[in-house]
Amino acid sequence: MKIMHVSTRLIIGGSQENTVLSCMGQSDAGHEVSLVYGPIHGPEGSMLPEVEAHGGIEAIETKNMVRQIAPIRDFRCLRDLTRLIRKMRPDVVHTHSSKAGILGRHAARRAGTPAIVHTIHGLPFHPYQSQLKNRIFIDLESRAAKRCDAIVCVAEAMRIQALEQGIGTPEQYITIRSGMDTKSFLRERSDREEWRTRFGFTPDDFVVGTVARLAELKGHDDLLDALGEDLKSDRRLKLLWVGDGFHGERIRARIRTLGLQDSIVEAGRCDPEDIPAIMHSIDLLAHPSWREGLPRTVPQALLSGTPVVAHDVDGTGEVVIEGRTGRLVSPGDHLRLRKTILDARWNPEIEKELAENGRRLCKDMFSSEKMVSELEKLYESLLD
Numbered sequence: 001m002k003i004m005h006v007s008t009r010l011i012i013g014g015s016q017e018n019t020v021l022s023c024m025g026q027s028d029a030g031h032e033v034s035l036v037y038g039p040i041h042g043p044e045g046s047m048l049p050e051v052e053a054h055g056g057i058e059a060i061e062t063k064n065m066v067r068q069i070a071p072i073r074d075f076r077c078l079r080d081l082t083r084l085i086r087k088m089r090p091d092v093v094h095t096h097s098s099k100a101g102i103l104g105r106h107a108a109r110r111a112g113t114p115a116i117v118h119t120i121h122g123l124p125f126h127p128y129q130s131q132l133k134n135r136i137f138i139d140l141e142s143r144a145a146k147r148c149d150a151i152v153c154v155a156e157a158m159r160i161q162a163l164e165q166g167i168g169t170p171e172q173y174i175t176i177r178s179g180m181d182t183k184s185f186l187r188e189r190s191d192r193e194e195w196r197t198r199f200g201f202t203p204d205d206f207v208v209g210t211v212a213r214l215a216e217l218k219g220h221d222d223l224l225d226a227l228g229e230d231l232k233s234d235r236r237l238k239l240l241w242v243g244d245g246f247h248g249e250r251i252r253a254r255i256r257t258l259g260l261q262d263s264i265v266e267a268g269r270c271d272p273e274d275i276p277a278i279m280h281s282i283d284l285l286a287h288p289s290w291r292e293g294l295p296r297t298v299p300q301a302l303l304s305g306t307p308v309v310a311h312d313v314d315g316t317g318e319v320v321i322e323g324r325t326g327r328l329v330s331p332g333d334h335l336r337l338r339k340t341i342l343d344a345r346w347n348p349e350i351e352k353e354l355a356e357n358g359r360r361l362c363k364d365m366f367s368s369e370k371m372v373s374e375l376e377k378l379y380e381s382l383l384d
Contacts, residue, residue, distance in 0.1 A: 001379060002032045004090035006081070006104035008067050008097040010037040012045040012272060013213065014296040015121035018154070018178040018371075019096045020047050025179075025372030027056035034058040034088065036081070038065025038100075043244040044213055045269045060084070067099055074103060081107035091115060092379050095148075098124035098137065102144045109147040115382035116148040117375075120158045121178070122293035122314075125165070128217060141167045149382045152375070154178040155294035155315025174378060178296055179371025182363060184276040185303035195281035199265050205238045206345045209282030209306075211275065211297040212289065214245035219288030219311065222331075224254060226288075226338040231263040237345075239264040240282055242275075279304035284344050284351070290331050292316055299366045302326070302358030307351035309340050319365075325358035327351075 003026055007019050019035070027033040035057050040046045051059050062084070064077035085093060085108055094117040095104035101118045108116045124141070125134040145151060145168035152174055153159040159173045193203065201207055208227075212218040223239060230237055241264060255264055270278065279285070285301035287310040294315030301308050302319065308326035310316050320326035327344065329337045344351045364370065 001026075001092060001376075001383075002088070002090045003092045003094065003379070004034045004036060004085065004088060006036045006093065006095045006100045008038050008065060008100040009042075010035075010040050010047050010051070011042060012047055012269065014178065014293070015096055015119075016047050017180070017272065017296065018119070018121065020050055021179055021181075021368045022094075022372060022375060023051070023057045024054050025368055026376070027054065029372065029376065034060055034090070036060045036062055036065075036084065036100075036104075038067070038077075039063060042246065043248060043269065045244070047272075050272070065100065065103070074099075078103050078107055082110050085111035085113060091383060092117060094119070094375075097121060098141070102140050105144045105147040115150075115379060117150045117152060117378065117382070118144070118148050119152040119154065119176075120162060120293065121154055122291065123158060123161055126291045128290060138165045138167065141165075145169075145172065148172070150174060150378055152176050152378070153293075155318055157315040157318065158293055161314075176371055176374045176378070177365050178294060179368035180296060180300065180366050182303055182367045184273075185279060185300055186359070186363065187276075189277065189280045191277060192281050195277050199240060199267065199281070201238060201240075201265070201281075202236075205236050206284075207238050207240050207282045208284050208286050208341060209240040209242065209278065209301075210286050210288075211242040211278070211300075212287065212295075213243045214241070214248040214251055216247060217290040218245075218247075219286075219290065220247075220251050221254070222288040222311075222334060222337060223286060224258060224260070226334040227341065228258055228260065230338065230342070231260050235263075237263065240267060240278075241265070242267045242270050242278055244269045275300060276304065279306050282306060283348075284309060284341065286337075286341060287311065287316070288329070288331070288337060289313065289316075294318060298326075299358075299362040302355055302362050303366070305352070305355050305359055307344055307348075307355045308358065309337070309344060319358065319362065321361075324354065325361055326354055
């Protein structure tokens with residue numbers, strides 16, 4: 001098969017990791033794979049080096065693909081994508097993220113592509129933006145759904161929420177979990193203390209890690225609100241934040257204002273290959289994000305045997321099952337967030353048991369091999 005993936009930005013992030021692993025797996029299986037993306041900029045970092053190092057994926061930057069609404073550039077991008085698809089004539093166009101999905105599906109339909117697929121990694125409409133923006137996005141997604149043959153969701157919650165807004169038909173939807181290199185998280189490691197020392201932690205520290213972009217609604221402020229006083233009074237309680245983003249300077253200024261510089265270690269942007277070691281080095285993953293598809297960092301922690309406390313939003317509860325594989329907290333309940341994290345600290349045996357349950361649940365569910373196989377079966381069914 002000749003497969004073209006289209007993604008808005010090839011930054012270091014969950015949907016991009018999913019897309020790149022899909023491209024790699026499909027190329028390794030003998031397919032001709034291209035990846036079209038918009039200009040990469042910002043503090044989050046780029047996944048282009050991984051794509052280029054693989055050697056089997058044709059990477060194509062299209063200069064007018066931008067994340068924000070920009071009517072003139074969006075029109076030019078639609079024109080550029082249509083020309084590119086007509087020139088390359090892929091059997092399958094598979095789009096990712098909202099902007100690439102809206103423009104890419106339109107372009108692929110105009111170009112007469114045999115099979116058009118879109119993956120919902122996270123919905124562009126949510127309760128934390130204006131009703132006007134939500135109405136616009138719902139309308140655009142509804143129109144785009146009519147121009148594709150299948151809609152892949154990384155979580156059942158995405159399918160339910162999209163259908164509730166009249167986006168697509170039930171027959172279009174299929175849930176395929178976001179695959180990852182599960183082996184790198186499952187294997188036993190002997191470098192836990194080495195990594196903790198690298199970040200300045202002692203064996204007696206209780207390290208609460210968060211692996212997420214420093215972005216709006218990712219929950220870093222919630223951790224400061226919930227644990228600020230405890231971080232000041234307890235020198236053994238530490239936070240490790242992995243990731244960077246456009247809200248970095250604001251969040252760092254708040255840390256300084258609260259006087260928590262000695263309690264929070266900012267690792268910044270890390271090589272994705274280091275994430276398994278980091279997950280093994282922390283005592284607990286806290287993921288108090290306010291909106292997600294299904295956050296990859298959660299199964300990554302569970303695969304590592306690391307306990308998880310997370311906000312009960314979107315697809316998170318499909319993996320963090322309260323009292324079985326981890327702990328869930330309602331968004332904005334800072335008292336509950338604080339209590340749940342501190343309870344996990346003082347009851348490590350119980351939390352480790354939950355994490356082991358989570359490891360068993362995620363072991364097969366999130367393998368990249370399974371994702372690639374399920375995508376190939378989907379493509380073949382659409383082309384028959």
